[in-house]
Amino acid sequence: MRLTFVACATCMVAMLIATPRDAAAQAANAQQIQQQIDQLRQEFNQRISALEAQLTALQGGQAPPAVPAPQAPPAQTTVEVPPGAAGAGGPSGPLPVYGSSITNAKVFNPDMAVIGDFLGAAGRNQVEPQPALELHESEAAFQAIVDPYARADFFISFGEEGVGVEEGFLTFTSLPGGLLTKVGKMRAAFGKVNSLHNHVLPWTDRPLVTRNLVGGEDGIDDAGISVARLIPAGPLFLEATGEVYRGDSGVSLYKTSERGDLSYVAHLRAYHDITESTNIDLGSSYSYGHNPAGIVKDVDVGRFTTKLFGVDATLRWKPLSRSIYHSFVGRSELIWSQRQQFNGRQDAMGYYASGDYQFARRWFAGIRYDRSNRADDASLLDKGGSATLTYWPSEFSQVRGQYRRTEYADGPTANELLFQFQFSIGAHGAHPF
Amino acid sequence: MRSLKLFLVCLLALPVAARAQGKLNVVTTIEDLSAIAREVGGDHITVESLARGYQDPHFVEAKPSFILKLQRADVLIAVGRELEIGWLPPLQTQSRNGKIQVGSAGFLDASLTAEILEVPTGQITRAEGDVHPLGNPHYWLDPENGKRIAKAMADKFGEIHPGDRAYFQQQLASFTSRLDTAEKRWISMMAPYKGTKVVTYHRSFPNFAERFGLDIIGYVEPRPGIPPTPQHTLDLINEMKRQNVKLALIEPYFDLKTPQAIGRATGAEVLVMPPSVGGVKEVTDYFKLFDYDINLLIDAIKKSGAK
Numbered sequence: 171m172r173l174t175f176v177a178c179a180t181c182m183v184a185m186l187i188a189t190p191r192d193a194a195a196q197a198a199n200a201q202q203i204q205q206q207i208d209q210l211r212q213e214f215n216q217r218i219s220a221l222e223a224q225l226t227a228l229q230g231g232q233a234p235p236a237v238p239a240p241q242a243p244p245a246q247t248t249v250e251v252p253p254g255a256a257g258a259g260g261p262s263g264p265l266p267v268y269g270s271s272i273t274n275a276k277v278f279n280p281d282m283a284v285i286g287d288f289l290g291a292a293g294r295n296q297v298e299p300q301p302a303l304e305l306h307e308s309e310a311a312f313q314a315i316v317d318p319y320a321r322a323d324f325f326i327s328f329g330e331e332g333v334g335v336e337e338g339f340l341t342f343t344s345l346p347g348g349l350l351t352k353v354g355k356m357r358a359a360f361g362k363v364n365s366l367h368n369h370v371l372p373w374t375d376r377p378l379v380t381r382n383l384v385g386g387e388d389g390i391d392d393a394g395i396s397v398a399r400l401i402p403a404g405p406l407f408l409e410a411t412g413e414v415y416r417g418d419s420g421v422s423l424y425k426t427s428e429r430g431d432l433s434y435v436a437h438l439r440a441y442h443d444i445t446e447s448t449n450i451d452l453g454s455s456y457s458y459g460h461n462p463a464g465i466v467k468d469v470d471v472g473r474f475t476t477k478l479f480g481v482d483a484t485l486r487w488k489p490l491s492r493s494i495y496h497s498f499v500g501r502s503e504l505i506w507s508q509r510q511q512f513n514g515r516q517d518a519m520g521y522y523a524s525g526d527y528q529f530a531r532r533w534f535a536g537i538r539y540d541r542s543n544r545a546d547d548a549s550l551l552d553k554g555g556s557a558t559l560t561y562w563p564s565e566f567s568q569v570r571g572q573y574r575r576t577e578y579a580d581g582p583t584a585n586e587l588l589f590q591f592q593f594s595i596g597a598h599g600a601h602p603f
Numbered sequence: 604m605r606s607l608k609l610f611l612v613c614l615l616a617l618p619v620a621a622r623a624q625g626k627l628n629v630v631t632t633i634e635d636l637s638a639i640a641r642e643v644g645g646d647h648i649t650v651e652s653l654a655r656g657y658q659d660p661h662f663v664e665a666k667p668s669f670i671l672k673l674q675r676a677d678v679l680i681a682v683g684r685e686l687e688i689g690w691l692p693p694l695q696t697q698s699r700n701g702k703i704q705v706g707s708a709g710f711l712d713a714s715l716t717a718e719i720l721e722v723p724t725g726q727i728t729r730a731e732g733d734v735h736p737l738g739n740p741h742y743w744l745d746p747e748n749g750k751r752i753a754k755a756m757a758d759k760f761g762e763i764h765p766g767d768r769a770y771f772q773q774q775l776a777s778f779t780s781r782l783d784t785a786e787k788r789w790i791s792m793m794a795p796y797k798g799t800k801v802v803t804y805h806r807s808f809p810n811f812a813e814r815f816g817l818d819i820i821g822y823v824e825p826r827p828g829i830p831p832t833p834q835h836t837l838d839l840i841n842e843m844k845r846q847n848v849k850l851a852l853i854e855p856y857f858d859l860k861t862p863q864a865i866g867r868a869t870g871a872e873v874l875v876m877p878p879s880v881g882g883v884k885e886v887t888d889y890f891k892l893f894d895y896d897i898n899l900l901i902d903a904i905k906k907s908g909a910k
Contacts, residue, residue, distance in 0.1 A: 348699045449668075532830065600690065
């Protein structure tokens with residue numbers, strides 16, 4: 171292959187140099203080039219046979235024995251046995267540390283953490299039943315700086331159905347023009363809840379509107395590219411995000427049948443500090459992609475698309491001097507879905523509104539109201555309400571109870587008690603905001 | 604698709620925010636660092652702190668308004684030792700500012716040249732609470748460390764603005780000599796009370812205690828980051844009674860309910876003692892921080908007769 175390349179390059183250079191004035195000169199040139207090519211071919215053949223010979227020698231174990239490099243005696247790393255161990259019948263004095271010490275390659279290991287999410291459910295739900303007890307999700311996080319230009323974040327999610335990469339992306343931190351670019355698989359910047367991982371939600375579940383209209387629990391989570399830019403607006407934080415995805419999200423939200431069936435997300439976020447304790451966060455979102463409604467026997471005969479529009483608002487309060495004891499977050503998201511189907515366009519709408527109040531250092535109480543049409547049948551309307559109580563033994567674990575009532579349009583009303591235990595081991599992650 | 608392309612083009616075309624030229628734009632994570640930076644940088648820098656002095660520095664929220672500040676920063680100075688681990692890394696990532704990323708010239712971890720206490724040895728687990736594996740990050744409450752931090756800052760500022768290097772070194776020399784004088788005064792003020800036994804809420808004062816001769820015998824928190832439990836509070840009260848401890852130093856961001864209960868049970872004075880510049884209104888610079896804390900302590904010791 172390299173030979174062909176060299177030949178082509180030579181030809182091209184030769185063609186550029188050659189002057190088409192004299193046919194005889196041209197013929198002479200061509201001959202010359204032919205000779206050069208032959209010569210090159212010969213050289214390459216020689217080299218290849220030499221390499222092949224070496225390879226056979228190596229495979230046959232007849233390789234000349236490599237001269238062992240003179241090895242310095244390995245500097246044995248040791249640690250002192252903690253005081254008191256000897257008294258308890260333990261060892262004393264320095265002990266060697268095996269498996270290379272911190273001075274070696276281990277320092278480049280990414281920050282690792284595992285977050286467990288254990289869910290229990292009691293009560294009746296015939297429409298969306300979930301098991302009485304389950305390890306709903308175990309999320310492994312690996313995060314590190316890649317090089318002076320980028321960092322990488324991986325979140326591998328182990329659920330009862332199997333393993334999936336919830337997110338795995340590269341973030342370029344220092345691109346010119348103030349662009350923050352992410353490449354990989356990620357949760358899209360559509361609204362608020364869609365971009366949040368399960369373990370930072372203030373509930374044990376996701377709101378009805380995200381389940382009905384924005385692709386279920388996984389939401390818009392796809393392979394793509396995200397570009398976000400800050401728009402100068404004085405003290406106002408204004409960020410515009412544009413994202414392009416492959417077009418496969420959720421169970422029935424987006425599905426590709428052709429390479430060009432990409433899905434898109436656009437998001438505009440405005441944030442302002444009203445006082446040092448209170449701030450407001452507003453967003454509007456748009457998303458577009460091909461839905462699976464028109465796919466019959468793996469052929470997309472309908473070529474149907476879905477458009478999503480969303481607005482979100484979050485009000486946060488946290489008095490700085492008592493920030494670890496009291497806080498409040500009020501949030502609402504409204505989402506409209508326009509889904510094309512064989513029976514015409516379904517215009518569905520849904521929203522949730524929630525409030526979470528931290529009344530002591532370790533205690534949070536919250537309520538949520540849910541209301542949403544179904545994306546594929548806008549005449550069906552589900553309604554629900556939840557009340558939560560959360561306790562934090564420490565920053566690294568959390569116990570939550572949630573009472574949830576859901577009035578399904580096509581089934582009996584469900585009254586459930588959900589319990590959740592969350593726990594995190596490993597690197598100290600960022601606090602959610 | 605066309606509309607999205609247009610949108611992206613628009614994004615790119617927006618003018619890059621005009622950056623103030625000339626003065627070095629310094630952002631620090633806490634007010635103590637901005638106070639020292641102000642001493643070293645003088646009027647050749649602008650400086651701003653993200654957290655306030657009356658706020659728990661472990662639990663600062665990563666507000667988007669901080670991203671705007673970091674986007675324009677030439678230098679970011681952090682306390683380090685994982686104090687800001689819960690909030691600074693996402694802000695740096697989203698700042699779109701290559702200058703202040705970890706490892707870049709514009710990022711300074713102020714702890715690298717400071718004397719760090721309580722570096723844990725042996726096996727570290729979170730059974731000990733939110734333990735800082737790299738040592739206690741509340742190291743700025745020692746004037747000796749103040750000088751070390753100031754030197755690291757002067758070197759960093761000079762590295763980024765070589766034209767002002769002499770100015771920064773001159774400012775550093777002035778700050779160091781003023782701090783030397785003040786430190787001698789503070790030490791002699793505290794000398795009669797050497798060995799005074801105290802309890803504190805969080806492990807915020809080890810460097811202060813070592814420099815000025817306080818003996819910290821216990822903490823209101825059973826473990827770092829874990830709120831007080833009844834059993835631990837009871838044990839602490841008994842220990843304070845046994846050792847006749849008459850002072851409890853509480854950081855301004857902690858609830859006073861448990862400390863006051865301890866105070867009532869032991870007769871100890873409960874002092875709200877700021878570990879940071881800005882922790883109370885009067886403390887507006889690094890010198891006033893020690894002035895305030897030392898006067899507060901001495902008044903209380905005299906009043907309670909503690910020793």
